[in-house]
Amino acid sequence: xxxxxxxxxxxxxxxxxxxxxxxxxxxxxxxxxxxxxxxxxxxxxxxxxxxxxxxxxxxxxxxxxxxxxxxxxxxxxxxxxxxxxxxxxxxxxxxxxxxxxxxxxxxxxxxxxxxxxxxxxxxxxxxxxxxxxxxxxxxxxxxxxxxxxxxxxxxxxxxxxxxxxxxxxxxxxxxxxxxxxxxxxxxxxxxxxxxxxxxxxxxxxxxxxxxxxxxxxxxxxxxxxxxxxxxxxxxxxxxxxxxxxxxxxxxxxxxxxxxxxxxxxxxxxxxxxxxxxxxxxxxxxxxxxxxxxxxxxxxxxxxxxxxxxxxxxxxxxxxxxxxxxxxxxxxxxxxxxxxxxxxxxxxxxxxxxxxxxxxxxxxxxxxxxxxxxxxxxxxxxxxxxxxxxxxxxxxxxxxxxxxxxxxxxxxxxxxxxxxxxxxxxxxxxxxxxxxxxxxxxxxxxxxxxxxxxxxxxxxxxxxxxxxxxxxxxxxxxxxxxxxxxxxxxxxxxxxxxxxxxxxxxxxxxxxxxxxxxxxxxxxxxxxxxxxxxxxxxxxxxxxxxxxxxxxxxxxxxxxxxxxxxxxxxxxxxxxxxxxxxxxxx
Ligand SMILES: Cc1cc2nc3c(=O)[nH]c(=O)nc-3n(C[C@H](O)[C@H](O)[C@H](O)COP(=O)(O)OP(=O)(O)OC[C@H]3O[C@@H](n4cnc5c(N)ncnc54)[C@H](O)[C@@H]3O)c2cc1C
Ligand SMILES: *[C@@H]1O[C@H](CO)[C@@H](O)[C@H](O)[C@H]1NC(C)=O
Ligand SMILES: *[C@@H]1O[C@H](CO)[C@@H](O)[C@H](O)[C@H]1NC(C)=O
Ligand SMILES: *[C@@H]1O[C@H](CO)[C@@H](O)[C@H](O)[C@H]1NC(C)=O
Ligand SMILES: *[C@@H]1O[C@H](CO)[C@@H](O)[C@H](O)[C@H]1NC(C)=O
Ligand SMILES: *[C@@H]1O[C@H](CO)[C@@H](O)[C@H](O)[C@H]1NC(C)=O
Ligand SMILES: *[C@@H]1O[C@H](CO)[C@@H](O)[C@H](O)[C@H]1NC(C)=O
Numbered sequence: 001x002x003x004x005x006x007x008x009x010x011x012x013x014x015x016x017x018x019x020x021x022x023x024x025x026x027x028x029x030x031x032x033x034x035x036x037x038x039x040x041x042x043x044x045x046x047x048x049x050x051x052x053x054x055x056x057x058x059x060x061x062x063x064x065x066x067x068x069x070x071x072x073x074x075x076x077x078x079x080x081x082x083x084x085x086x087x088x089x090x091x092x093x094x095x096x097x098x099x100x101x102x103x104x105x106x107x108x109x110x111x112x113x114x115x116x117x118x119x120x121x122x123x124x125x126x127x128x129x130x131x132x133x134x135x136x137x138x139x140x141x142x143x144x145x146x147x148x149x150x151x152x153x154x155x156x157x158x159x160x161x162x163x164x165x166x167x168x169x170x171x172x173x174x175x176x177x178x179x180x181x182x183x184x185x186x187x188x189x190x191x192x193x194x195x196x197x198x199x200x201x202x203x204x205x206x207x208x209x210x211x212x213x214x215x216x217x218x219x220x221x222x223x224x225x226x227x228x229x230x231x232x233x234x235x236x237x238x239x240x241x242x243x244x245x246x247x248x249x250x251x252x253x254x255x256x257x258x259x260x261x262x263x264x265x266x267x268x269x270x271x272x273x274x275x276x277x278x279x280x281x282x283x284x285x286x287x288x289x290x291x292x293x294x295x296x297x298x299x300x301x302x303x304x305x306x307x308x309x310x311x312x313x314x315x316x317x318x319x320x321x322x323x324x325x326x327x328x329x330x331x332x333x334x335x336x337x338x339x340x341x342x343x344x345x346x347x348x349x350x351x352x353x354x355x356x357x358x359x360x361x362x363x364x365x366x367x368x369x370x371x372x373x374x375x376x377x378x379x380x381x382x383x384x385x386x387x388x389x390x391x392x393x394x395x396x397x398x399x400x401x402x403x404x405x406x407x408x409x410x411x412x413x414x415x416x417x418x419x420x421x422x423x424x425x426x427x428x429x430x431x432x433x434x435x436x437x438x439x440x441x442x443x444x445x446x447x448x449x450x451x452x453x454x455x456x457x458x459x460x461x462x463x464x465x466x467x468x469x470x471x472x473x474x475x476x477x478x479x480x481x482x483x484x485x486x487x488x489x490x491x492x493x494x495x496x497x498x499x500x501x502x503x504x505x506x507x508x509x510x511x512x513x514x515x516x517x518x519x520x521x522x523x524x525x526x527x528x529x530x531x532x533x534x535x536x537x538x539x540x541x542x543x544x545x546x547x548x549x550x551x552x553x554x555x556x557x558x559x560x561x562x563x564x565x566x567x568x569x570x571x572x573x574x575x576x577x578x579x580x581x582x583x584x585x
Contacts, residue, residue, distance in 0.1 A: 034583035035151040037169030038127055044148045049128065055140045059131040061174075063098045063122060065110040071120035084112040087495065088417040090226040094157035094204070097129035097174045098166065103420040103493070104502065104533070105163030113495040124163060124580070126153055126172035133177055138259040138290045141173050145562060151582050152261075152562050154286050156202060156231035159224070161422050162533045164232070164286050164565030168580040173290055175231065178202040180293060181211045187254060187295070191270045192471055196254055198295040201230045206410070209402035217298035218242060218401045220249045223345060223357070224413040225405070230256075230294035232285030236529040237476040239486065241359040241409075242401065244341030244463045245299070248480060250282035251461075251470035252297040258289040261558040270472035279553040279569075282476030283546060284528060287568045288557050297471060304361045304404050305368035305397040310354035315390050316383045319351075319444075326353050327440050328382045330458070332375035334432070334484060336360070337458050340371060341465030345413075346456040350447040356412045359404070362465075364397045419493035420502040423509045424531035425517045426524040427485040429460070438520045446489060446513050451505065455488040475546045479525030488530050489513055510534055528567060538567045 036042045044052075053060035067087075069079035086092045093099040100106065108114060109123025130141045145152035151170040158165050166172070178200030187196035195217055199208055206225030212218055220240045222233050229238075229249070238249025246252060255269040256277060266289070268277040279288050313322045326348075336342040336358070344358040360368050372395070379386045398404035427439060446452050461480050491505040509532060526535065528542035539547045547569065554570040564574050564582060577583050 034577060034581040035169065036149050037151075037579065037581050038122075040581075042149065043169075044144075044150070048148070052130075052140065052144045056130050056137045057133075059133060059137060061097050061129045061131060063125050063127055063129065065120055065122070065125055066092070066096060066099055067110045067112045068120045070112045070114075070116060071110065071118060072116055074120070075116045080112060080116075087112045090157075090159070090224065090414060090416070094159065094226045095176065097131065098126045098155065098172055100124075100155070100158040100160065100163060100166045101418050102161055102163055102422070103418060104422075104506070105166060108499045111495070114499075122168070124166050124168050126155070126166055126170040129155065129172040129174040131177055132173050132175050135257075135259050135265055135292050138173055138292065139263050139265070141171055142259065142261060142263050142290070142562065145171050146560065151564070153565075154231070154290055154563070156228040157204060157226055159227050160232050160285070160565075161418070161530060162566045164568060167564070167582065168576075175200075175290075176202040176228075178292065179207075181207070183215050183217075184295065187297075189254070189269070189271070192254055192297060195298050196295050197298050198293055199230055200293050201291045202228065203230065204228050205233075206402070206406070209405065212298050213301055213400040213402040216301050218246075218301045218361075219296065219298050220246050220252050222249075223405075223409060224416060225410050226414065230291050232529060234294060234296075235280055235282070235285040235287075235291070237282045237480060237527065238529075239343075239457060239459060239461075239480070239527075241343045241345075241357065241405070242361060243459050243461050244337065244343050245361050245465055245467050247461050247466065247468070247470060248282065248476050249296075250474045250476040252468075253277075253281045253474070254295045254297060254471060256280045256291055257293040258291050260289045261560065261562040274472075275553050276557060278473060279475050279550055281472075281474035283543075283550045283553070284565075284568050286563055286565045287550075287554060287570070288563070297468070299467070301400050302362070303364050303397060303399060304359065304401050305363040305365055305395065306360075306404055306408050307358040307368055307372060307393065307395045308354075308356050308408075309391040309393045310352065310356075311386060311391045312353070313351040315385055317385065321383050322351065322353070323440055323444055325379060325383050325386060326443075327436060328378050329353070329375065330432075330440075330485070331436065332378050333358075333458050334429075336371055336375070337460045337463065337484065338429075339464050341460075341463045342371075342458075344456075344458040346458065348443070348447065348454045348456065350444075350450055357409045361401070365395050368395050368397070419491045421491035421493075421505040421509050422530075422532060423489040423514055423535075425487045425489070425514075425521055425526045426479055426483045427487060427521050428479070428482040428524040429484040430482065431521045431524050432484050435520055442516045442520045445516060451492055451508065452489050452513060453492065455490070457486045458484065459486065460484065475550055477525065477528060477542060478544045478546060480527075482524070486527055486530065487517070489517070506532075506534070533566050535567070539572070542567060543569070
């Protein structure tokens with residue numbers, strides 16, 4: 001795999017708020033409208049936490065941030081070196097309670113790279129987690145949070161870009177251990193007949209794909225093996241290498257098993273609690289209820305091919321030829337995406353263009369070589385240096401989706417870590433058709449100063465090759481229907497820089513990069529799972545025409561606003577006060 005260029009530098013921040021160390025127990029100014037945090041008079045006493053712990057059979061965990069071993073008085077040189085070496089690795093963060101992957105929300109409160117004399121503070125970490133093993137645990141957690149007026153969050157893997165799976169002083173429902181997997185060979189309802197798979201809310205993409213492959217099926221999952229399936233991914237829409245054939249994750253959901261914020265257990269399907277089904281299928285994670293399991297349509301597995309290639313400014317002889325080649329390549333890629341259901345993931349810097357995975361389900365190596373021929377010809381006609389060997393072209397295939405990903409993609413996607421500043425934008429098919437030159441110029445200017453890099457997913461959820469319509473109408477972002485390129489912009493970062501450098505990068509993204517990209521992509525929107533937490537007009541940009549209906553469903557199932565997340569539906573009613581308490585506006 002040529003480049004793991006998305007190793008763009010990501011950072012994370014951890015937090016510990018010492019339950020004990022929350023030094024100043026300042027009076028809460030808006031007691032009744034704010035959630036209690038440690039130190040507040042109404043924060044539950046330890047006997048109450050013990051009672052909760054007994055209710056959940058000892059599965060209550062007091063948060064100990066992973067980097068505590070890097071700070072006095074618990075500093076341990078060997079253990080800290082180990083934490084530093086794996087800092088922010090998905091496999092580490094996603095398998096522990098309370099850890100999250102986004103540096104901005106880790107906020108440097110307890111990271112492996114700050115001075116050992118800096119106290120390890122909980123900051124935005126949840127104070128306690130319940131290692132959820134069944135719906136009863138969720139009901140207990142919801143009841144405790146309501147009774148004590150404390151913040152409640154749901155954490156599955158912690159991949160969320162917006163810190164939605166964490167919160168200062170929160171009780172966290174940690175769902176990772178809900179690992180049920182079950183094949184339903186003959187799902188039979190008015191809206192679908194055929195094979196399905198039921199998974200617990202903690203199953204990740206790799207686990208779901210491999211389980212399905214074992215029975216000869218494919219499950220629509222994200223490209224990164226550790227991203228959860230039934231959590232923020234499918235609840236936020238969920239694009240996949242398989243979306244050209246089968247649509248989004250949300251398009252394939254048959255039923256959700258859920259505990260609502262009022263503690264009610266429901267099953268939501270297209271015909272039962274259908275409003276809730278609609279909202280959970282794409283209307284955003286952590287908003288309408290706590291999902292226990294999800295049952296989804298699966299598809300026959302089989303031959304599937306993958307190509308990778310890359311070139312750089314040196315190969316092509318400078319910046320202008322580089323951008324000319326990028327333009328030709330992105331134009332030539334579109335027919336593969338529109339007509340053949342291909343999905344490509346691309347990493348770019350100011351000087352490197354790398355398709356680390358162009359996947360075509362149904363094709364073998366020979367088929368994919370044929371499909372790529374026009375693109376390769378156009379590329380070498382644009383720049384004679386761009387021969388197949390100069391671009392390190394590799395074409396491979398496998399008899400299962402899971403096998404192809406494990407052998408060729410996983411090493412790249414699993415190495416991705418997150419930097420402090422992340423943004424995103426869609427480029428629609430009509431944007432590209434009308435204004436490709438201006439779009440390329442905007443991308444070029446975004447990366448020219450070497451402070452930002454870009455990851456692109458090329459896809460068409462309405463491709464001519466698509467094999468199945470959505471199971472039922474759903475709340476997946478309507479803008480997905482028009483997307484050609486989904487963009488993630490990330491800041492360069494390395495952990496040895498001063499944390500003070502993060503805020504100017506965020507300002508530069510918001511004030512320079514974002515408007516530059518928006519100007520050339522009118523009306524395109526952005527993916528609410530892959531964007532910036534300060535996106536202006538986020539209701540319209542992330543949710544579009546679904547927002548008003550989603551707000552109504554939120555109000556019906558979560559009348560007290562127990563579930564909150566930045567940019568989640570209904571979150572405009574809340575804001576943090578100066579000490580990090582979540583308060584009703
Ligand atoms: C490296 C990387 C690769 C990615 N690749 C893709 C991709 O290929 N395609 C794509 O579409 N997206 C992708 N994403 C974005 C991803 O979809 C989001 O980050 C998503 O929110 C992750 O969901 P999670 O449940 O794994 O994470 P978490 O951070 O644990 O949760 C995310 C949100 O969902 C809520 N949630 C989690 N579990 C539940 C539950 N059981 N019930 C209710 N709410 C719940 C949380 O409260 C939070 O609001 C990627 C992200 C990263 C970091
Ligand atoms: C909950 O109980 C278990 C089992 O007794 C114990 O190991 C754990 O430390 C307790 N959690 C808390 C937060 O006290
Ligand atoms: C990060 O911490 C600082 C205080 O150290 C605080 O002012 C700021 O709001 C925090 N940011 C986030 C995103 O929590
Ligand atoms: C599916 O359900 C319908 C209606 O209940 C029934 O008539 C039909 O035989 C079932 N099909 C299968 C394959 O079980
Ligand atoms: C650019 O590509 C060439 C192959 O054409 C490769 O040898 C070189 O290492 C690449 N340079 C960078 C900076 O990636
Ligand atoms: C297919 O996938 C399996 C499992 O990852 C792997 O062992 C095998 O090498 C792959 N085959 C090819 C041709 O890549
Ligand atoms: C094309 O991009 C320019 C900015 O370079 C913008 O002003 C214009 O509105 C865009 N036109 C269309 C049709 O998107």
